[in-house]
Amino acid sequence: GQQVMQIPQYQHVQEGEDFTTYCNSSTTLSNIQWYKQRPGGHPVFLIQLVKSGEVKKQKRLTFQFGEAKKNSSLHITATQTTDVGTYFCAGRGSGAGSYQLTFGKGTKLSVIP
Amino acid sequence: GAVVSQHPSRVICKSGTSVKIECRSLDFQATTMFWYRQFPKQSLMLMATSNEGSKATYEQGVEKDKFLINHASLTLSTLTVTSAHPEDSSFYICSAYSGTANGYTFGSGTRLTVV
Numbered sequence: 001g002q003q004v005m006q007i008p009q010y011q012h013v014q015e016g017e018d019f020t021t022y023c024n025s026s027t028t029l030s031n032i033q034w035y036k037q038r039p040g041g042h043p044v045f046l047i048q049l050v051k052s053g054e055v056k057k058q059k060r061l062t063f064q065f066g067e068a069k070k071n072s073s074l075h076i077t078a079t080q081t082t083d084v085g086t087y088f089c090a091g092r093g094s095g096a097g098s099y100q101l102t103f104g105k106g107t108k109l110s111v112i113p
Numbered sequence: 114g115a116v117v118s119q120h121p122s123r124v125i126c127k128s129g130t131s132v133k134i135e136c137r138s139l140d141f142q143a144t145t146m147f148w149y150r151q152f153p154k155q156s157l158m159l160m161a162t163s164n165e166g167s168k169a170t171y172e173q174g175v176e177k178d179k180f181l182i183n184h185a186s187l188t189l190s191t192l193t194v195t196s197a198h199p200e201d202s203s204f205y206i207c208s209a210y211s212g213t214a215n216g217y218t219f220g221s222g223t224r225l226t227v228v
Contacts, residue, residue, distance in 0.1 A: 033216050033217065035216075035219075041221075041222075042220065042221050042222045043206070043208075043219045045216035045217060047216075088156065090217075100147065100159060100162060101147070103156045103157045103158075103159075105155070105156040106156050
């Protein structure tokens with residue numbers, strides 16, 4: 001079945017440093033989504049990428065979708081303490097009628113003030 | 114924006130009892146909802162796909178007789194953990210697809226503790 005690998009598992013950064021998390025799918029995806037989960041909370045949708053090579057920005061966050069639609073990355077510029085949490089990528093398969101998401105294991109970001 | 118309400122948020126039950134968790138889409142209709150389980154510091158594992166008006170589709174390794182799913186309307190899906198045991202203690206989260214702009218909206222989760 002579809003697998004989504006996400007690295008690194010943990011990342012500790014000094015406030016102001018940049019942060020990147022990467023996802024790789026074993027199969028071609030129809031789209032990839034990114035979620036943020038704060039400690040004790042539930043995943044919150046950040047963005048969805050659909051097109052091959054797509055790049056989207058949300059303030060200090062930059063999301064990329066690979067040309068082959070099998071990998072993706074999330075980059076945060078100049079991290080802040082409010083960025084703390086676990087970032088998950090989730091891939092949606094390309095099969096007809098496929099609505100299921102396969103989640104990566106997440107990258108837990110800690111920001112040292 | 115799209116909202117999914119999940120209740121209860123926390124529940125403690127005795128071993129052998131059953132617990133029902135509700136998941137409601139408040140401002141949109143969800144023909145399909147998903148139930149996940151998340152162990153501490155781990156990712157979300159899909160348990161089953163809940164389809165309105167039909168049987169749920171369970172992932173491999175998930176006991177359908179233990180985790181009963183009912184999706185009786187376009188806005189409500191329930192997960193019942195039957196004859197709960199301590200190893201069933203976990204964080205259970207539901208989600209529903211709420212459209213391209215909102216992706217999948219998650220409920221706030223239910224932390225189940227079986228004692």
